[in-house]
Amino acid sequence: MAQQLPEYAIIVAGGSGSRMQHDVPKQFIPVAGKPILMHTIERFYNYNPTIRLIVVLPKEQLTTWRELCKEYNFTVFHMMVPGGATRFGSVKNGLDAVMGDGLIAVHDGVRPFVETETIEAAFEAAANFGSGVVAVSPKDSIREMTPEGSKAVPRANYKLMQTPQVFKAGILKKAYEQSEQDYFTDDASVVESIGETITLVEGSYRNIKITTPEDLILAEAFAKV
Template sequence: MSDFKKYVIIVSGGTGSRMNSATPKQFLELNKVPLLMHTIRAFNASDIHIVLVQNDTHADIWASLCTKHQFDVPHSLVSGGKTRFHSVQNGLRFIVENEADLGSVLIAVHDGARPFVSKKIIEHSFQEVIDKKAVVPAIESRDSLRIISDGGINKALKREKVRLVQTPQTFFANILYDAYASDYNAEFTDDASVVEKSGYPIHLIEGDIRNIKITYPIDIAIAESWMNN
C-alpha cells in the first residue's frame, strides 16, 4: 500500500429537494455538526488525499461552516458540474494535474451524504483494488424486489441475485480517468457503471448496512439515533 498514493473524491452537490429543506442536505446537522464534516473526517486517515467537489454556489456556505465549527481537516476544493458524472470528471482533472504517474494512484469516489462509512470498508477497498482494479461495496437486499419492463409489466426478481451498491467505489486512477473520458450517458448512475461501460469488470466486496446515504428526513433521525446510542 505504501507504493500507491491514495485519493478520495467526495461528491457533494445535493440540493436537499427530497429533504423538503432549503438547506442542502450535506450541510444539515448531525449532532450539531454538518453531516459532510462527518463524511470527510471518516477519510482523514491513512494518507488519503481528500478532494471535495461541490457546487460553486455553496462555497460561501461551506467556508462559513468551516469557520463556525473550526473544521481544519485538509481537503482540496473543486468546482462541481451539472451532473454527478461531470463533478467526478472535474475531480479527476484536478488529480491528473497534480500526479504524473496515474498507474501508481488509487482513487475512491464517495457520496458526501454517506457519513457512516467505516474505516474497515475504506481500508478494505484500497487493499482489494490493488488486485481487482475496480472495487465496489454492496449489501444484500432485505426486501423483496420486482422489476418493471418498458411495457409496465412487473415481475419478481430473485433477491439472492441482487446487491445494493454503496460507496466508496475504488479504482486505479488511469482506469477511472480513461472511463470518464467518455461522453455523458443518462444510464451512468455511479462510477461502477461508467467503468463497466469502458470494458472493465466490477468486483464486489462486502458493504455495511450502516453505510446509508442520507436522502430523506427520516434518515437524519435514524443517523442521530445511531450516534447517540
C-alpha cells in the same frame, strides 16, 4: 515489496435540500452537532490521515462551506473543487485535481457512516484487481417491472450499490474521458462501459445515503452508537 500507491478520495456533495424538505443543502445539515459533510470527510481522514481529500461542491456553495469550516473550527485539510452540471461532470472535475498514478475513491458526501474497515477493503480490492466497489444484499423481495405487469426475481442475484467506489487512477480517468450516458448511474457503470471488470466489496447497512427526512432520524441514532 511493491510501493504503495497514493490514495485519493473524491467526495461528491452536490445535493440540495429539496427532498429533505429543508432550506439548507443536505450536506450542510447538522447531525450530532456538525454538518453531515464534516462527518464524511473525517471518516476518510481517520482511515488514512495522509489520504488526499478532494471535496466537490456546487460553485455557489463553496463560500458557504468555507464559512462553515471556520464556524465549526474544522481543520481536516482538503481541496475544494467546483462541481459540474451532473454527478458525472462533478466526478470529472474532481479527477482533474488528481495528478499521476494512485487509487481513487469516489464517495457520496452524504454517506457519513461508512466504516473504516469498508474503506480499507475497497482500497485493498482496487490495489489487487483494479476496482473495489461497495455493495450490500437487498433485504426486501424484488420484483421486475414488465410490459405485462411485474414478476418476482431471485433476491440473491442482486446487489444494492453504495460508495466508496475505488479504482486505479488510470482506469477511472480513462472511463471519464467518454461522453456521459443516461445509463451511468454510478462510477462502476461508467468504468464497466469501457470493458473493465467490477470487483464488489461487502458494505454495511449503516452506510446510509442521507436523502429524505426519515434518514436524518436514523443518522442521529447512528451518531450516538
